[in-house]
Amino acid sequence: MDSLLSSLFSLEKQELHILNCMAYFMMVMAACSFVALLFDKVPYGRYASSKYGFPVNVRFAWFVQELPAFLVPLCLVIWTSCAKTSLPPNQLLIAMFFCHYVQRSLIYPFLIRGGKPTPFISFVLAFVFCTYNGYMQIRYLSHYAEYPAHWVSHPCFITGSVLWLVGWLVNVHSDHILRNLRKSGETGYKIPTGGMFEYVSGANFLGEITEWAGFALAGHSAHSLAFATFTTVVLTSRAVAHHKWYLAKFENYPKNRKALIPFLF
Template identity: 60%
Template sequence: MFRFVLGVQNESEMLLRSSWLMVLMGVCTFLICQFVDLPYGRYAHGKFGFAVNVKAAWFIQETPSLALPLYLMFFSTDTNPLQLPNQLLLGMFICHYIHRSLIFPFLIRGGKATPFISFALAFTFCLYNGYLQARFLSKYAVYPSDWITNPRFLTGFVLWFFGLSVNLHSDHILRKLRKPGETGYKIPHGGMFEYVSGANFLGEIIEWIGFAMACWSLPSAAFAVFGLFVLSSRAAQHHRWYLEKFEDYPKSRKAIIPFLY
Protein backbone atom coordinates (compact mmCIF):
# COMPACT_ATOMS: atom_id res chain seq x y z
CA MET A 1 0.00 0.00 0.00
CA PHE A 2 2.63 2.53 1.06
CA ARG A 3 4.82 1.64 -1.92
CA PHE A 4 1.87 2.29 -4.22
CA VAL A 5 1.16 5.68 -2.62
CA LEU A 6 4.80 6.73 -3.09
CA GLY A 7 4.86 5.37 -6.64
CA VAL A 8 7.72 2.90 -6.19
CA GLN A 9 8.17 -0.77 -6.93
CA ASN A 10 10.95 -1.76 -4.52
CA GLU A 11 11.42 -1.29 -0.80
CA SER A 12 14.82 0.39 -0.88
CA GLU A 13 13.49 3.21 -3.06
CA MET A 14 10.43 3.45 -0.81
CA LEU A 15 12.65 3.98 2.23
CA LEU A 16 14.55 6.76 0.49
CA ARG A 17 11.37 8.51 -0.62
CA SER A 18 9.93 8.06 2.86
CA SER A 19 13.00 9.85 4.19
CA TRP A 20 12.43 12.86 1.96
CA LEU A 21 8.76 12.83 2.95
CA MET A 22 9.83 13.00 6.61
CA VAL A 23 11.96 16.08 5.88
CA LEU A 24 8.96 17.71 4.18
CA MET A 25 6.76 16.84 7.16
CA GLY A 26 9.25 18.49 9.49
CA VAL A 27 9.39 21.68 7.42
CA CYS A 28 5.59 21.86 7.19
CA THR A 29 5.23 21.33 10.95
CA PHE A 30 7.75 24.09 11.63
CA LEU A 31 5.88 26.53 9.36
CA ILE A 32 2.51 25.66 10.88
CA CYS A 33 3.90 26.16 14.37
CA GLN A 34 4.74 29.75 13.54
CA PHE A 35 1.01 30.44 13.66
CA VAL A 36 -0.55 27.63 15.73
CA ASP A 37 0.57 26.03 19.00
CA LEU A 38 1.06 22.27 18.97
CA PRO A 39 -1.96 20.68 20.73
CA TYR A 40 -0.55 18.72 23.64
CA GLY A 41 -0.25 18.98 27.41
CA ARG A 42 -0.82 22.48 28.73
CA TYR A 43 -1.72 23.73 25.23
CA ALA A 44 -4.55 21.31 24.41
CA HIS A 45 -7.39 23.08 26.26
CA GLY A 46 -9.83 20.23 25.75
CA LYS A 47 -9.61 20.32 21.97
CA PHE A 48 -8.49 17.75 19.40
CA GLY A 49 -10.46 14.72 20.52
CA PHE A 50 -11.12 12.92 23.76
CA ALA A 51 -8.42 12.77 26.42
CA VAL A 52 -6.08 9.80 26.72
CA ASN A 53 -4.33 9.07 30.01
CA VAL A 54 -0.86 10.57 29.66
CA LYS A 55 1.01 7.48 30.89
CA ALA A 56 -0.97 5.16 28.61
CA ALA A 57 -0.51 7.57 25.69
CA TRP A 58 3.28 7.73 26.05
CA PHE A 59 3.58 3.96 26.47
CA ILE A 60 1.41 3.09 23.47
CA GLN A 61 2.58 5.80 21.07
CA GLU A 62 6.30 5.18 21.60
CA THR A 63 6.17 1.36 21.59
CA PRO A 64 6.26 0.90 17.77
CA SER A 65 9.73 2.48 17.68
CA LEU A 66 10.87 -0.19 20.12
CA ALA A 67 8.90 -3.21 18.93
CA LEU A 68 9.70 -2.91 15.21
CA PRO A 69 13.52 -2.81 15.58
CA LEU A 70 13.41 -5.70 18.05
CA TYR A 71 11.26 -7.75 15.69
CA LEU A 72 13.48 -7.05 12.69
CA MET A 73 16.62 -7.85 14.68
CA PHE A 74 15.53 -11.10 16.29
CA PHE A 75 12.48 -12.55 14.53
CA SER A 76 12.28 -11.43 10.90
CA THR A 77 13.51 -13.88 8.26
CA ASP A 78 13.67 -11.11 5.65
CA THR A 79 16.78 -9.32 6.92
CA ASN A 80 20.49 -9.72 6.35
CA PRO A 81 22.84 -11.05 9.04
CA LEU A 82 23.58 -7.99 11.15
CA GLN A 83 27.17 -6.83 11.22
CA LEU A 84 28.60 -5.15 14.33
CA PRO A 85 28.08 -1.54 13.09
CA ASN A 86 24.42 -2.28 12.27
CA GLN A 87 23.92 -3.92 15.66
CA LEU A 88 25.39 -0.94 17.50
CA LEU A 89 23.39 1.61 15.53
CA LEU A 90 20.15 -0.28 16.05
CA GLY A 91 21.10 -0.62 19.70
CA MET A 92 21.42 3.18 20.00
CA PHE A 93 17.95 3.63 18.54
CA ILE A 94 16.47 0.90 20.74
CA CYS A 95 18.14 2.29 23.86
CA HIS A 96 16.29 5.59 23.47
CA TYR A 97 12.93 3.92 22.98
CA ILE A 98 13.35 1.47 25.85
CA HIS A 99 13.43 4.54 28.04
CA ARG A 100 10.70 6.41 26.15
CA SER A 101 8.20 3.54 26.10
CA LEU A 102 8.98 1.40 29.15
CA ILE A 103 10.44 3.81 31.73
CA PHE A 104 9.57 7.45 31.05
CA PRO A 105 5.75 7.04 30.97
CA PHE A 106 5.65 5.50 34.44
CA LEU A 107 7.77 8.26 35.97
CA ILE A 108 5.38 11.04 34.91
CA ARG A 109 3.93 12.99 37.82
CA GLY A 110 0.56 14.62 37.32
CA GLY A 111 0.90 15.16 33.59
CA LYS A 112 -2.02 16.49 31.56
CA ALA A 113 -4.03 14.00 29.52
CA THR A 114 -3.13 13.77 25.83
CA PRO A 115 -5.73 14.70 23.17
CA PHE A 116 -6.55 11.71 21.00
CA ILE A 117 -5.47 13.40 17.76
CA SER A 118 -2.04 14.25 19.20
CA PHE A 119 -1.74 10.69 20.51
CA ALA A 120 -2.75 9.21 17.13
CA LEU A 121 -0.28 11.39 15.23
CA ALA A 122 2.56 10.46 17.60
CA PHE A 123 1.71 6.75 17.31
CA THR A 124 1.62 6.98 13.51
CA PHE A 125 4.97 8.76 13.40
CA CYS A 126 6.65 6.22 15.70
CA LEU A 127 5.29 3.41 13.55
CA TYR A 128 6.52 5.14 10.40
CA ASN A 129 9.94 6.14 11.74
CA GLY A 130 10.49 2.92 13.66
CA TYR A 131 10.05 0.93 10.46
CA LEU A 132 12.12 3.38 8.39
CA GLN A 133 15.16 3.37 10.68
CA ALA A 134 15.03 -0.31 11.64
CA ARG A 135 14.37 -1.64 8.16
CA PHE A 136 17.14 0.40 6.59
CA LEU A 137 19.69 -0.61 9.23
CA SER A 138 18.65 -4.26 9.29
CA LYS A 139 18.54 -4.88 5.54
CA TYR A 140 20.00 -2.11 3.37
CA ALA A 141 22.73 -0.28 5.31
CA VAL A 142 26.20 -1.64 4.50
CA TYR A 143 29.20 -0.45 6.51
CA PRO A 144 32.88 -1.33 6.27
CA SER A 145 34.11 -3.65 9.00
CA ASP A 146 36.10 -0.82 10.60
CA TRP A 147 33.15 1.63 10.66
CA ILE A 148 33.08 1.75 14.47
CA THR A 149 36.56 3.33 14.41
CA ASN A 150 35.58 5.86 11.74
CA PRO A 151 35.62 9.48 12.99
CA ARG A 152 32.03 9.96 11.78
CA PHE A 153 30.79 7.06 13.90
CA LEU A 154 32.87 8.02 16.93
CA THR A 155 31.83 11.69 16.78
CA GLY A 156 28.22 10.70 16.25
CA PHE A 157 28.27 8.25 19.14
CA VAL A 158 29.70 10.86 21.52
CA LEU A 159 27.05 13.39 20.44
CA TRP A 160 24.31 10.76 20.76
CA PHE A 161 25.42 9.83 24.28
CA PHE A 162 25.77 13.48 25.33
CA GLY A 163 22.33 14.32 23.94
CA LEU A 164 20.76 11.32 25.63
CA SER A 165 22.35 12.33 28.93
CA VAL A 166 21.06 15.91 28.63
CA ASN A 167 17.60 14.64 27.74
CA LEU A 168 17.43 12.24 30.69
CA HIS A 169 18.83 14.78 33.16
CA SER A 170 16.41 17.47 31.95
CA ASP A 171 13.44 15.10 32.30
CA HIS A 172 14.63 14.35 35.85
CA ILE A 173 14.70 18.07 36.69
CA LEU A 174 11.19 18.55 35.34
CA ARG A 175 9.84 15.61 37.34
CA LYS A 176 11.38 16.94 40.55
CA LEU A 177 9.59 20.28 40.15
CA ARG A 178 6.39 18.68 41.42
CA LYS A 179 5.96 17.07 44.77
CA PRO A 180 3.51 14.15 45.01
CA GLY A 181 -0.02 15.46 44.45
CA GLU A 182 1.03 18.78 42.93
CA THR A 183 -0.22 19.78 39.47
CA GLY A 184 1.01 23.37 39.02
CA TYR A 185 3.93 24.70 36.99
CA LYS A 186 7.27 26.01 38.22
CA ILE A 187 10.42 27.41 36.65
CA PRO A 188 13.01 24.66 36.05
CA HIS A 189 16.59 25.29 37.16
CA GLY A 190 19.81 23.33 36.82
CA GLY A 191 21.61 21.60 33.98
CA MET A 192 20.93 23.00 30.52
CA PHE A 193 17.81 24.73 31.85
CA GLU A 194 20.15 27.50 32.98
CA TYR A 195 20.64 28.30 29.30
CA VAL A 196 17.48 27.25 27.44
CA SER A 197 13.79 26.69 28.17
CA GLY A 198 13.69 23.50 26.14
CA ALA A 199 16.65 21.68 27.66
CA ASN A 200 14.98 18.28 27.24
CA PHE A 201 14.28 19.08 23.58
CA LEU A 202 17.84 20.30 23.03
CA GLY A 203 19.16 17.01 24.40
CA GLU A 204 17.01 15.00 22.02
CA ILE A 205 17.97 17.17 19.04
CA ILE A 206 21.67 16.61 19.80
CA GLU A 207 20.98 12.90 20.32
CA TRP A 208 19.45 12.39 16.88
CA ILE A 209 22.04 14.57 15.14
CA GLY A 210 24.66 12.29 16.68
CA PHE A 211 22.72 9.23 15.58
CA ALA A 212 22.57 10.60 12.02
CA MET A 213 26.33 11.20 12.00
CA ALA A 214 26.98 7.69 13.29
CA CYS A 215 24.65 6.12 10.69
CA TRP A 216 25.67 8.47 7.86
CA SER A 217 22.47 7.68 5.96
CA LEU A 218 19.51 9.54 4.47
CA PRO A 219 16.87 7.93 6.77
CA SER A 220 18.76 8.89 9.93
CA ALA A 221 19.48 12.39 8.59
CA ALA A 222 15.79 12.82 7.77
CA PHE A 223 14.88 11.86 11.33
CA ALA A 224 17.41 14.35 12.72
CA VAL A 225 16.04 17.14 10.50
CA PHE A 226 12.46 16.29 11.45
CA GLY A 227 13.39 16.31 15.13
CA LEU A 228 15.20 19.64 14.77
CA PHE A 229 12.18 21.34 13.21
CA VAL A 230 9.53 19.83 15.49
CA LEU A 231 11.40 19.95 18.80
CA SER A 232 12.72 23.48 18.25
CA SER A 233 9.11 24.54 17.58
CA ARG A 234 8.01 22.96 20.85
CA ALA A 235 10.88 24.63 22.69
CA ALA A 236 9.93 28.04 21.29
CA GLN A 237 6.32 27.40 22.32
CA HIS A 238 7.46 26.56 25.86
CA HIS A 239 9.71 29.62 25.98
CA ARG A 240 6.87 31.99 25.04
CA TRP A 241 4.63 30.36 27.64
CA TYR A 242 7.22 30.67 30.42
CA LEU A 243 7.82 34.34 29.64
CA GLU A 244 4.07 35.04 29.77
CA LYS A 245 3.44 32.90 32.86
CA PHE A 246 6.30 34.00 35.13
CA GLU A 247 7.32 37.63 35.63
CA ASP A 248 10.61 36.53 37.17
CA TYR A 249 11.53 34.12 34.38
CA PRO A 250 15.28 34.47 33.59
CA LYS A 251 15.54 36.94 30.72
CA SER A 252 18.94 35.61 29.63
CA ARG A 253 17.54 32.15 28.99
CA LYS A 254 16.94 31.29 25.33
CA ALA A 255 14.44 28.90 23.77
CA ILE A 256 16.63 26.11 22.38
CA ILE A 257 20.13 27.32 21.38
CA PRO A 258 22.19 28.67 24.32
CA PHE A 259 22.96 32.43 23.99
CA LEU A 260 21.45 32.62 20.48
CA TYR A 261 17.81 31.54 20.08
Protein backbone atom coordinates in the same frame (compact mmCIF):
# COMPACT_ATOMS: atom_id res chain seq x y z
CA MET B 1 7.70 -11.84 9.12
CA ASP B 2 10.01 -12.57 6.20
CA SER B 3 7.09 -14.11 4.31
CA LEU B 4 4.94 -11.03 5.03
CA LEU B 5 7.60 -8.67 3.72
CA SER B 6 8.18 -10.92 0.71
CA SER B 7 4.48 -10.74 -0.12
CA LEU B 8 4.63 -6.94 0.03
CA PHE B 9 7.90 -6.51 -1.87
CA SER B 10 8.77 -8.96 -4.61
CA LEU B 11 12.36 -7.72 -4.81
CA GLU B 12 14.74 -6.33 -2.18
CA LYS B 13 15.47 -3.41 -4.49
CA GLN B 14 11.77 -2.58 -4.38
CA GLU B 15 11.72 -2.48 -0.58
CA LEU B 16 14.88 -0.37 -0.48
CA HIS B 17 13.26 2.04 -2.93
CA ILE B 18 10.22 2.26 -0.64
CA LEU B 19 12.43 2.90 2.39
CA ASN B 20 14.19 5.70 0.52
CA CYS B 21 10.84 7.20 -0.50
CA MET B 22 9.74 7.04 3.14
CA ALA B 23 12.80 9.05 4.13
CA TYR B 24 12.16 11.68 1.46
CA PHE B 25 8.50 11.87 2.45
CA MET B 26 9.51 12.47 6.06
CA MET B 27 11.69 15.36 4.89
CA VAL B 28 8.68 16.82 3.05
CA MET B 29 6.57 16.41 6.19
CA ALA B 30 9.28 18.18 8.20
CA ALA B 31 9.03 21.15 5.83
CA CYS B 32 5.21 21.13 6.05
CA SER B 33 5.38 20.90 9.84
CA PHE B 34 7.80 23.83 9.94
CA VAL B 35 5.25 26.00 8.13
CA ALA B 36 2.28 24.72 10.14
CA LEU B 37 4.03 25.27 13.47
CA LEU B 38 4.56 28.93 12.62
CA PHE B 39 0.82 29.32 13.17
CA ASP B 40 0.03 26.80 15.90
CA LYS B 41 1.70 24.87 18.72
CA VAL B 42 2.11 21.10 18.94
CA PRO B 43 -1.19 20.24 20.69
CA TYR B 44 -0.24 18.24 23.78
CA GLY B 45 0.80 18.98 27.35
CA ARG B 46 0.17 22.58 28.38
CA TYR B 47 -1.04 23.36 24.85
CA ALA B 48 -3.61 20.55 24.71
CA SER B 49 -6.94 21.56 23.20
CA SER B 50 -10.33 19.86 22.87
CA LYS B 51 -10.39 20.75 19.17
CA TYR B 52 -7.88 17.95 18.62
CA GLY B 53 -10.15 15.26 20.03
CA PHE B 54 -11.14 13.77 23.35
CA PRO B 55 -8.48 13.54 26.09
CA VAL B 56 -6.42 10.37 26.57
CA ASN B 57 -4.76 9.61 29.89
CA VAL B 58 -1.20 10.92 29.62
CA ARG B 59 0.53 7.77 30.92
CA PHE B 60 -1.52 5.51 28.67
CA ALA B 61 -0.93 7.82 25.70
CA TRP B 62 2.85 7.98 26.12
CA PHE B 63 3.12 4.21 26.64
CA VAL B 64 0.97 3.21 23.65
CA GLN B 65 2.12 5.87 21.19
CA GLU B 66 5.83 5.22 21.77
CA LEU B 67 5.58 1.41 21.98
CA PRO B 68 5.62 0.76 18.19
CA ALA B 69 9.06 2.40 17.98
CA PHE B 70 10.25 -0.43 20.23
CA LEU B 71 8.07 -3.37 19.17
CA VAL B 72 8.28 -2.94 15.38
CA PRO B 73 12.11 -2.84 15.42
CA LEU B 74 12.17 -5.76 17.86
CA CYS B 75 10.05 -7.86 15.51
CA LEU B 76 12.24 -6.91 12.56
CA VAL B 77 15.43 -7.89 14.37
CA ILE B 78 14.07 -11.16 15.81
CA TRP B 79 11.79 -12.46 13.07
CA THR B 80 13.46 -11.43 9.82
CA SER B 81 16.64 -12.52 8.12
CA CYS B 82 18.77 -9.53 9.12
CA ALA B 83 21.60 -9.46 6.62
CA LYS B 84 23.49 -6.63 8.30
CA THR B 85 23.04 -7.06 12.05
CA SER B 86 26.34 -8.91 12.42
CA LEU B 87 28.23 -5.77 11.41
CA PRO B 88 29.49 -3.50 14.24
CA PRO B 89 28.25 -0.13 12.81
CA ASN B 90 24.77 -1.52 12.24
CA GLN B 91 24.70 -3.14 15.67
CA LEU B 92 25.71 0.07 17.44
CA LEU B 93 23.22 2.24 15.54
CA ILE B 94 20.40 -0.22 16.23
CA ALA B 95 21.43 -0.25 19.90
CA MET B 96 21.21 3.57 20.03
CA PHE B 97 17.68 3.46 18.67
CA PHE B 98 16.60 0.72 21.07
CA CYS B 99 18.21 2.45 24.05
CA HIS B 100 16.16 5.59 23.48
CA TYR B 101 12.86 3.83 22.94
CA VAL B 102 13.22 1.32 25.76
CA GLN B 103 13.54 4.30 28.06
CA ARG B 104 10.85 6.34 26.31
CA SER B 105 8.22 3.60 25.96
CA LEU B 106 8.84 1.20 28.86
CA ILE B 107 10.19 3.49 31.60
CA TYR B 108 9.31 7.16 31.03
CA PRO B 109 5.48 6.78 30.92
CA PHE B 110 5.40 5.14 34.35
CA LEU B 111 7.46 7.92 35.91
CA ILE B 112 5.09 10.70 34.82
CA ARG B 113 3.60 12.63 37.73
CA GLY B 114 0.30 14.28 36.90
CA GLY B 115 0.38 15.73 33.43
CA LYS B 116 -2.45 16.90 31.22
CA PRO B 117 -4.27 14.34 29.06
CA THR B 118 -3.18 14.04 25.43
CA PRO B 119 -5.73 14.94 22.72
CA PHE B 120 -6.76 11.88 20.71
CA ILE B 121 -5.53 13.22 17.36
CA SER B 122 -2.10 14.01 18.79
CA PHE B 123 -2.00 10.52 20.29
CA VAL B 124 -2.87 8.85 16.97
CA LEU B 125 -0.37 10.93 14.99
CA ALA B 126 2.41 10.06 17.44
CA PHE B 127 1.48 6.36 17.21
CA VAL B 128 1.59 6.46 13.41
CA PHE B 129 4.92 8.31 13.41
CA CYS B 130 6.57 5.85 15.80
CA THR B 131 5.35 2.89 13.72
CA TYR B 132 6.50 4.48 10.47
CA ASN B 133 9.87 5.62 11.77
CA GLY B 134 10.57 2.44 13.73
CA TYR B 135 10.13 0.36 10.58
CA MET B 136 12.08 2.74 8.36
CA GLN B 137 15.11 3.09 10.64
CA ILE B 138 15.56 -0.50 11.74
CA ARG B 139 14.62 -2.23 8.50
CA TYR B 140 17.22 -0.10 6.72
CA LEU B 141 19.91 -0.68 9.36
CA SER B 142 19.24 -4.40 9.81
CA HIS B 143 18.89 -5.35 6.16
CA TYR B 144 20.31 -2.73 3.78
CA ALA B 145 22.76 -0.28 5.36
CA GLU B 146 26.32 -0.78 4.16
CA TYR B 147 29.26 1.08 5.68
CA PRO B 148 32.95 1.24 4.75
CA ALA B 149 35.35 -1.04 6.54
CA HIS B 150 36.29 0.32 9.98
CA TRP B 151 33.40 2.86 9.87
CA VAL B 152 33.23 2.68 13.68
CA SER B 153 36.62 4.40 13.84
CA HIS B 154 35.66 7.12 11.35
CA PRO B 155 35.43 10.65 12.85
CA CYS B 156 31.81 10.95 11.72
CA PHE B 157 30.80 7.80 13.57
CA ILE B 158 32.79 8.63 16.70
CA THR B 159 31.52 12.24 16.84
CA GLY B 160 27.97 11.17 16.12
CA SER B 161 28.05 8.48 18.81
CA VAL B 162 29.38 10.94 21.39
CA LEU B 163 26.68 13.46 20.45
CA TRP B 164 24.05 10.75 20.75
CA LEU B 165 25.25 9.76 24.22
CA VAL B 166 25.50 13.34 25.47
CA GLY B 167 22.05 14.11 24.08
CA TRP B 168 20.52 11.01 25.65
CA LEU B 169 21.99 11.86 29.06
CA VAL B 170 20.78 15.49 28.83
CA ASN B 171 17.32 14.34 27.79
CA VAL B 172 16.95 11.80 30.61
CA HIS B 173 18.40 14.18 33.24
CA SER B 174 16.17 17.05 32.11
CA ASP B 175 13.08 14.84 32.30
CA HIS B 176 14.14 13.91 35.85
CA ILE B 177 14.36 17.59 36.79
CA LEU B 178 10.92 18.34 35.35
CA ARG B 179 9.32 15.38 37.15
CA ASN B 180 10.67 16.55 40.48
CA LEU B 181 9.75 20.24 40.28
CA ARG B 182 6.65 19.74 42.43
CA LYS B 183 6.58 18.06 45.79
CA SER B 184 3.85 15.57 46.62
CA GLY B 185 0.49 17.31 46.74
CA GLU B 186 1.67 20.46 44.97
CA THR B 187 0.05 21.71 41.78
CA GLY B 188 0.85 24.38 39.21
CA TYR B 189 3.97 25.17 37.20
CA LYS B 190 7.42 26.05 38.52
CA ILE B 191 10.60 27.35 36.93
CA PRO B 192 12.93 24.43 36.16
CA THR B 193 16.49 24.83 37.42
CA GLY B 194 19.64 22.74 37.32
CA GLY B 195 21.43 20.92 34.53
CA MET B 196 20.97 22.44 31.08
CA PHE B 197 17.90 24.31 32.34
CA GLU B 198 20.36 26.87 33.68
CA TYR B 199 21.02 27.82 30.06
CA VAL B 200 17.89 26.98 28.04
CA SER B 201 14.15 26.62 28.61
CA GLY B 202 13.95 23.50 26.43
CA ALA B 203 16.75 21.43 27.93
CA ASN B 204 14.90 18.16 27.39
CA PHE B 205 14.25 19.11 23.76
CA LEU B 206 17.88 20.13 23.25
CA GLY B 207 18.92 16.71 24.54
CA GLU B 208 16.68 14.81 22.14
CA ILE B 209 17.62 16.98 19.16
CA THR B 210 21.30 16.38 19.95
CA GLU B 211 20.65 12.63 20.23
CA TRP B 212 19.18 12.28 16.79
CA ALA B 213 21.61 14.71 15.18
CA GLY B 214 24.39 12.45 16.46
CA PHE B 215 22.51 9.38 15.24
CA ALA B 216 22.20 10.97 11.78
CA LEU B 217 25.91 11.82 11.68
CA ALA B 218 26.90 8.30 12.72
CA GLY B 219 24.29 6.66 10.48
CA HIS B 220 25.12 8.71 7.40
CA SER B 221 21.84 7.93 5.61
CA ALA B 222 18.80 9.74 4.26
CA HIS B 223 16.70 7.79 6.76
CA SER B 224 18.55 8.95 9.88
CA LEU B 225 18.83 12.49 8.48
CA ALA B 226 15.09 12.65 7.85
CA PHE B 227 14.37 11.56 11.43
CA ALA B 228 16.80 14.11 12.87
CA THR B 229 15.34 16.88 10.70
CA PHE B 230 11.74 16.11 11.61
CA THR B 231 12.62 15.91 15.32
CA THR B 232 14.50 19.22 15.16
CA VAL B 233 11.58 21.02 13.51
CA VAL B 234 8.96 19.80 15.98
CA LEU B 235 11.01 20.15 19.15
CA THR B 236 12.47 23.54 18.22
CA SER B 237 8.93 24.86 17.84
CA ARG B 238 8.01 23.42 21.22
CA ALA B 239 11.12 24.85 22.92
CA VAL B 240 10.38 28.34 21.57
CA ALA B 241 6.75 28.08 22.70
CA HIS B 242 7.84 26.97 26.18
CA HIS B 243 10.33 29.82 26.43
CA LYS B 244 7.72 32.43 25.53
CA TRP B 245 5.25 30.84 27.94
CA TYR B 246 7.74 30.90 30.83
CA LEU B 247 8.63 34.55 30.18
CA ALA B 248 4.95 35.52 30.15
CA LYS B 249 4.02 33.52 33.25
CA PHE B 250 6.95 34.25 35.57
CA GLU B 251 8.16 37.81 36.18
CA ASN B 252 11.33 36.46 37.77
CA TYR B 253 12.17 34.09 34.91
CA PRO B 254 15.93 34.26 34.17
CA LYS B 255 16.37 36.84 31.42
CA ASN B 256 19.70 35.40 30.24
CA ARG B 257 18.20 31.96 29.62
CA LYS B 258 17.69 31.11 25.94
CA ALA B 259 15.02 28.93 24.32
CA LEU B 260 17.11 26.08 22.92
CA ILE B 261 20.77 26.87 22.18
CA PRO B 262 22.85 28.15 25.13
CA PHE B 263 23.86 31.84 24.78
CA LEU B 264 22.55 32.03 21.21
CA PHE B 265 18.87 31.15 20.66
